[in-house]
Amino acid sequence: MAEPGRVPGLDLDNVGRASWWQRGLFASQSAYVSLALVAVVIGMSLASQNFLTAGNISNVAQNFSFIAIATLGITLVIITGGIDLSVGSVMCFAAIISAMTMTALSDGSIAPWLITTVDGKPAAAVPGLIVALSILAGLAVSLVIGLANGFAIARLGLSPFVTTLGMLSIVRGLCYVVTNGRGSFPSGPDADLFYAITAGRVGPLPMSFVYLVGLAIVMAIVLHHTAWGRHVFALGGNEKAAELTGVPVGRVKIQVYVLSALAAGLNGIIVSGWLGSAPANMANSYELNIIAAAVIGGANLAGGIGGPLGAIVGCILLEVIRNGLVLAQVSSYWQQTLVGCIIVLAVLVDRLRTRGP
Amino acid sequence: MALLELSGISKSFGPIKALSDVDFAVGRGEIVGLMGDNGAGKSTMVKLIAGNFPPSAGRIVLDGEAVQFHRPVEAREKGIEVVYQDLAICNNLSAAANVFLGRELKRRVGPFRFLDHRAMTRRAAELFADLKSETRPGDLVHKMSGGQRQAVAIARTRLAAAKIVLMDEPTAAISIRQVSEVLDLIRRLRDQGIAVILISHRMPDVFSVCDRVVVLRRGRKVADKPIAHSTPEEVTALITGAKETA
């Protein structure tokens, strides 16, 4: 069998091998951002005694998972050449709906048969069912929002930027409407279980980190080893060509916006477990951090490039730098400025590298 | 009976009449050269046949059956393969991925279906070798030369058993050696009974492979005759309008 990538009898003697830094894994922004991350981590551990302590590492792992699952979702959208500005609002709304559902199911105001009384205290009739239904409710509203985004963009032909900017505002408004501006709290007999599966730990690992790794692995396999994944890339590369060659362009577009909303919703529900509440201003302006993380990790806003590894590395880099600045007692006002510089720097280095000799 | 028959076809884009009342037919195993100046309506004709958009008026009959395509895939399912003028290629994908775009080869693993990278690479390599093209299946199209990109677009038409292959300037960017490979391929298609519509601005190509030449001028058909009864000079005159009709 011919070696993949080589045509039998056709060795191109004028085609040499690319330099190692322009080849394979190294040929991506994700790769050198990973290298930059390693360098930053080494630098910080030398600069601060407190950086590489178990407590701080776990802290970083917890904090970057705050936005990482949503970043995986938005990366899909960005690969198709779109953008989703509504992710921050969706995080909040999913968390609120899930907390409100849990409260309503627990005080018996809906489906009272889910609650029984044990030793004079209310208890779940079926352990875990209230949690499952609450989380599903949060994900269901995310799904609806994602469908609305996808439909407006793929079927009505609206621009992704404007559509999701509108959705950002609509959904944030709904967060205030349904809570009267107060927010809500996951409570009731199943609340402990809810906290365990959102803010708990598996051994030393935060739950959110476990979910993140699982989802990232699935996403990597789907993107690179299924026809659907290939179509996602094709959309970002040349939408017209994808259409002409029979890729179901509209359907794939709707699907990525739905997945982005679902990822944001799940992320929001997890964050509410960690915070212990879902205030109506939760995850306010997170869309900026989420997009920044995706872009730093190598997702190209022009479409066609990106992946889960880059998304995660982008999130970690943002968080490590933020954490480092805190440890170094730099004013939090500077953090925002620095994040901006890093975004531009990451994209600039990519530009220089691909243009290089 | 003609394999494909267009009658009274018109297509307007707003005020522009890209095609007006064109009749056109191709038979099995026939190679028709479609010529005309820039903007004459050649690509519009290809896109109508390929299902990119419906005609404003007129009928398309394929294999004795009136057809109305709403999407390009529907035309492809009926055996119409196309090399588009802009090639319809994704720069961020490999050559093999582009060849198989929209009809990827898959492998079943339990309930899932995964891409069969190895089979697609192998098949793409064979197709490129057939075209004598120095195109490596694993390379990103982004880095390829114009000719290699064209090979990718042409290789695509060989994936399924086609009835008609439409080629919109398939030789525009390629070397003399590869032009003759593409012309050979067109002849081989004809020998298999496949009809080919070749759009080209290159007189020698049209006169060496085509059985018939059709000339469009400003959206109207001004000539439709066997190549043996015409000359490059006459066709040139028809294209420019120096000669009104033939």
Ligand SMILES: Nc1ncnc2c1ncn2[C@@H]1O[C@H](COP(=O)(O)OP(=O)(O)OP(=O)(O)O)[C@@H](O)[C@H]1O
């Ligand atoms: N999608 C479109 N929308 C509006 N006008 C169009 C569209 N496609 C083609 N036209 C117009 O229709 C006319 C015919 O265009 P067409 O692309 O068919 O020309 P052509 O014969 O292929 O020319 P060339 O040799 O330059 O490829 C032109 O005037 C063009 O501007």
Ligand SMILES: [Mg+2]
């Ligand atoms: Mg044209």
